[in-house]
Amino acid sequence: MSKQSLYINLYESLKQQIIEGQYDANDKFPSKRALGEHLSVSNTTIEHAYQLLLDEGFIYSKPRSGYFVSDIESLPVIYKNQQQQPNEINKNTSASKTDIPYKYAFNMSEIDPEYFPMQQFRKYARDVFEDNEINLLQHRSLEGLWELRQQIAHYLFNSRGVSSHPDQIIIGSSTEQLINLVTDILEKASFIIEHPSYPPIKQVLDKKQINYIQVPVTQTGIDIDTFKNSNNNIAYVTPSHQFPTGYVMNLKKRTQLIHWAQLDDNRYIIEDDYDSEFRYFGKPLPALQSLDTKDKVIYISTFSKSLYPSCRVAYVVLPKKLLEHYHQLSHKEGNTVPVHMQKLVSNFMQSGSFERHLNKMRTVYNNKLSYILDRLKPYNDQLQIEGTLTGMHFTLTVTNGLTLEECLTQAEENSLKIVPLAKYNIEETAPKFIIGFGGIPQSELQAHTDILIQSLTK
Structure with a gap:
C-alpha cells in the first residue's frame, strides 16, 4: 500500500469514527506520536491525515494542547464511502439593494x-470553456445538466437524507421560478402557506389566482391543527429554519404533516430547505422528504447561501408521480441557468471543494x-x-x-x-x-x- 493511500485510509477511518459518535464534541484527539506508535505508522502519515481532518473542520487544534474533536452536529454528514446511492433563493422581502445612507x-x-x-472557482470556470467542452455551447435538457443533477442527488442523500434519482431533479434560476413550475404541474391545487411566509410564494399564488390560506407559525412550526378544518391540499413550509421567524419545526409536527399528506392522493408538501446547510447548535433534524415513505414531498433548495446569491442556481426534487405530470405539460419554460454555470457548479461539487x-x-x-x-x-x-x-x-x-x-x-x-x-x-x-x-x-x-x-x- 502506498504512503498516500495509507494516510487517506487513516483519514477516512478517523473521520468515520467522529461521524458515528465515537468521540464527543471537544474530546481530546490522540496525539500524533501516540497514534503513530499505536498503529506503527510514520509521523508523516499521521500529520497528513490530521491535516485533512483540520481542513474539513472535523478537528481543531489548541496551541501547546493538541487536537480536539469539533462539534459534529455543526458539520454536514457526508459519507465519502457510502455505498447506497440515491435512486433560489433569496429570503429577503425584496431584491438586494445598496442602501448607501446606511453605515x-x-x-x-x-x-x-x-x-x-475564488481561485478554485476561477479554475473551474476556465475548465468549462476549454476546447473539449465545446458541446456545452449547444441546447441542453430543459431539466438541467445531467452531471449537476447527479451531483445534487448525491449531495442531498448524504447531507439531508433526501432520496432521489437525477431524473427527478429540475434546475432553475430561483425558488420563485420553481414554485411557478410546481403550480403548473399540480392539478386542482389549493395551498396552505405559513404566516408570516416567504413573500414570493404569496406573489406567485396571487398572480396565478390560486386559492390559499395562511396558517400561523408557532415556535415548533406551522399550526397543524388548523389543517383539519381546511380542504386545501398543498402545504408550503420552511421547516428547517422558518422564514422569517427562524423557528424550527419539531419532529412531532414533521411526522404529523407527512401523515396529513399521506391521507389523500392529491395532497403534497412543498419543503423549502433554503439554508439547512448552516446549523450550529443541537442535532440536525431530518428533511421532511427523508421521512416520507409515500412520495408526497416536493423538495426545493438553492445555492444562493451555500455558494453566492448571484450564481442563480436552484433546484426542485419532484415525486415520481408529479414527474410524469411534468413531462405531460404542453408548454415548459426553457431552462434559464447558463449551461456553463451548471457545469462549473457540478465540477465544484464533484471535486469535494463544495x-x-x-x-x-x-x-x-x-x-x-x-x-x-x-x-x-x-x-x-x-x-x-x-x-x-x-x-x-x-x-x-x-x-x-x-x-x-x-x-x-x-x-x-x-x-x-x-x-x-x-x-x-x-x-x-x-x-x-x-x-x-x-x-x-x-x-x-x-x-x-x-x-x-x-x-x-x-
Whole structure:
C-alpha cells in the first residue's frame, strides 16, 4: 500500500469514527506520536491525515494542547464511502439593494465573500470553456445538466437524507421560478402557506389566482391543527429554519404533516430547505422528504447561501408521480441557468471543494453568530433572542418598553438598517427585528453589534 493511500485510509477511518459518535464534541484527539506508535505508522502519515481532518473542520487544534474533536452536529454528514446511492433563493422581502445612507446593516440576503474560494472557482470556470467542452455551447435538457443533477442527488442523500434519482431533479434560476413550475404541474391545487411566509410564494399564488390560506407559525412550526378544518391540499413550509421567524419545526409536527399528506392522493408538501446547510447548535433534524415513505414531498433548495446569491442556481426534487405530470405539460419554460454555470457548479461539487467550502463557512458563520449572542447576553432583560439554531439570521424582540417607532428612529439616527418583522404583516406585542449576520465582515462585526445594542436598549 502506498504512503498516500495509507494516510487517506487513516483519514477516512478517523473521520468515520467522529461521524458515528465515537468521540464527543471537544474530546481530546490522540496525539500524533501516540497514534503513530499505536498503529506503527510514520509521523508523516499521521500529520497528513490530521491535516485533512483540520481542513474539513472535523478537528481543531489548541496551541501547546493538541487536537480536539469539533462539534459534529455543526458539520454536514457526508459519507465519502457510502455505498447506497440515491435512486433560489433569496429570503429577503425584496431584491438586494445598496442602501448607501446606511453605515451599518444586518441584511438577510448576503454571504461573506471574503472566504469564497475564488481561485478554485476561477479554475473551474476556465475548465468549462476549454476546447473539449465545446458541446456545452449547444441546447441542453430543459431539466438541467445531467452531471449537476447527479451531483445534487448525491449531495442531498448524504447531507439531508433526501432520496432521489437525477431524473427527478429540475434546475432553475430561483425558488420563485420553481414554485411557478410546481403550480403548473399540480392539478386542482389549493395551498396552505405559513404566516408570516416567504413573500414570493404569496406573489406567485396571487398572480396565478390560486386559492390559499395562511396558517400561523408557532415556535415548533406551522399550526397543524388548523389543517383539519381546511380542504386545501398543498402545504408550503420552511421547516428547517422558518422564514422569517427562524423557528424550527419539531419532529412531532414533521411526522404529523407527512401523515396529513399521506391521507389523500392529491395532497403534497412543498419543503423549502433554503439554508439547512448552516446549523450550529443541537442535532440536525431530518428533511421532511427523508421521512416520507409515500412520495408526497416536493423538495426545493438553492445555492444562493451555500455558494453566492448571484450564481442563480436552484433546484426542485419532484415525486415520481408529479414527474410524469411534468413531462405531460404542453408548454415548459426553457431552462434559464447558463449551461456553463451548471457545469462549473457540478465540477465544484464533484471535486469535494463544495463540501470543504461548506465546512469552512459553517465555522465562519457560527463564530459570527456566537460573537453577537455573547455580546447580547448582558441585555437579556431587554432583548429576547430566537431562531439561532440554524441559518444566517435570527430574530430579536425588544422587551424594554421601546416602541417600534422609537427603535426605528434610534436605528436611523445611528445609520443602522434593521428589518422589523412587522414588514411581513404580522402583529407583535413588542418590536421584533430580523437580524441577518452572514454578510458582515469579521472586522466590522464589533462595530455593527455595538450600534445594534445602542439602538435597541435603554
